[in-house]
Amino acid sequence: MHSERETSKLGVIERYREYLPVNESTPIVSLGEGTTPLVFCPRLSERVGRAVFVKNEGVNPTGSFKDRGMTVAVSKSMERKAKALICASTGNTSASAAAYAARAGISCAVVLPVGKIATGKLLQAFVCGAKIVALEGNFDDALRIVRELGEQRDLAVVNSINPDRIAGQKTAAFEIIDDMGDAPDFHLLPVGNAGNITAYWAGYREYHARERSTKLPAMIGFQAAGAAPIFYNRIVEKPETMASAIRIGNPASWKQARAAITESHGAIDVVSDEELLAAQAWLAQHEGIFVEPASAAPVAGLFKCCDSKEAAYSFHKIPEESQIVCTVTGHGLKDPDVITTQMKELKSVPATVNDVRRAVGL
Numbered sequence: 001m002h003s004e005r006e007t008s009k010l011g012v013i014e015r016y017r018e019y020l021p022v023n024e025s026t027p028i029v030s031l032g033e034g035t036t037p038l039v040f041c042p043r044l045s046e047r048v049g050r051a052v053f054v055k056n057e058g059v060n061p062t063g064s065f066k067d068r069g070m071t072v073a074v075s076k077s078m079e080r081k082a083k084a085l086i087c088a089s090t091g092n093t094s095a096s097a098a099a100y101a102a103r104a105g106i107s108c109a110v111v112l113p114v115g116k117i118a119t120g121k122l123l124q125a126f127v128c129g130a131k132i133v134a135l136e137g138n139f140d141d142a143l144r145i146v147r148e149l150g151e152q153r154d155l156a157v158v159n160s161i162n163p164d165r166i167a168g169q170k171t172a173a174f175e176i177i178d179d180m181g182d183a184p185d186f187h188l189l190p191v192g193n194a195g196n197i198t199a200y201w202a203g204y205r206e207y208h209a210r211e212r213s214t215k216l217p218a219m220i221g222f223q224a225a226g227a228a229p230i231f232y233n234r235i236v237e238k239p240e241t242m243a244s245a246i247r248i249g250n251p252a253s254w255k256q257a258r259a260a261i262t263e264s265h266g267a268i269d270v271v272s273d274e275e276l277l278a279a280q281a282w283l284a285q286h287e288g289i290f291v292e293p294a295s296a297a298p299v300a301g302l303f304k305c306c307d308s309k310e311a312a313y314s315f316h317k318i319p320e321e322s323q324i325v326c327t328v329t330g331h332g333l334k335d336p337d338v339i340t341t342q343m344k345e346l347k348s349v350p351a352t353v354n355d356v357r358r359a360v361g362l
């Protein structure tokens with residue numbers, strides 16, 4: 001049986017076709033990505049004294065926001081009859097590329113910094129049949145090599161240097177406006193290679209230009225303190241953070257990110273690994289949303305904006321009726337090792353009601 005639509009849920013290309021670089025002859029490769037929940041967070045709102053919503057991108061088909069851009073990039077690559085896909089990645093791009101390549105029936109190679117990829121992401125690329133190259137170098141080295149290979153051979157590079165990726169990712173901003181009825185006042189998100197902040201700003205501007213929103217949000221990006229080239233305004237040769245997704249020292253969309261921050265009257269700031277882990281646990285325990293460490297950056301950053309005088313953007317000056325959206329970019333299950341190290345060993349109890357009652361302690 002073949003149906004016109006390949007998934008029961010509209011993917012981002014079907015939902016936002018008129019805003020995307022596709023035409024009648026583009027073969028649509030979709031896994032039903034997008035239309036992710038915008039969750040109002042009562043405890044988070046109470047803690048910071050402003051209305052906070054979380055855009056939960058961890059519920060996309062491969063568990064991260066990358067799927068929005070990948071559906072467009074892979075569909076366009078198929079239209080151009082590319083022989084294979086290739087990407088550099090800190091993990092999520094490779095998981096997404098591998099899945100969409102499998103869906104399209106095209107081969108895919110992923111170049112990853114050896115030993116630096118969260119377990120879940122590596123498994124995703126493996127199980128979808130991608131050719132995995134473990135590079136003796138960091139993400140920035142991987143991207144440099146992939147760019148060169150893309151120029152030499154008939155390979156479609158599906159990193160966010162590919163404008164089709166950015167086009168797909170801007171749909172997250174459209175969804176937020178469609179859900180809220182207007183843009184929020186502030187948009188907070190993690191920044192790594194800087195494609196996503198670029199994409200959101202493009203999306204907000206585009207909807208604003210088409211009079212779908214009256215406001216434009218201030219874009220506030222957060223980098224990990226040990227991998228913060230945009231914040232420090234210099235390349236970081238050896239980026240370090242346990243948030244492996246954003247362990248990047250020379251972001252490809254650096255200039256575009258700067259433009260988004262300046263034009264939106266936003267800011268860029270840093271959060272420490274300790275702050276990231278604390279925010280990850282807080283969000284899981286108070287709102288039931290389990291995200292990977294990099295994705296906790298906007299929540300850690302929001303706490304910093306509210307609590308610390310050293311924050312690049314202090315919310316003390318911000319009206320209490322402001323609406324804030326935090327994008328959490330990837331699912332917590334992708335990086336189980338971070339949590340496993342914090343867990344105590346479980347002691348078993350005999351299989352009796354009394355023993356279980358005692359162990360439950362309620």
Ligand code: F0G
Pocket residue numbers: 064066088089090091092093094160190191192193194195196197245246292294295329330
């Ligand atoms: N959050 C997560 C979970 C990510 O995987 C990434 C980037 C980011 C945030 C930062 O987004 O690069 O657009 O600024 N991951 C890329 C990858 C680099 O290869 O998966 P960005």
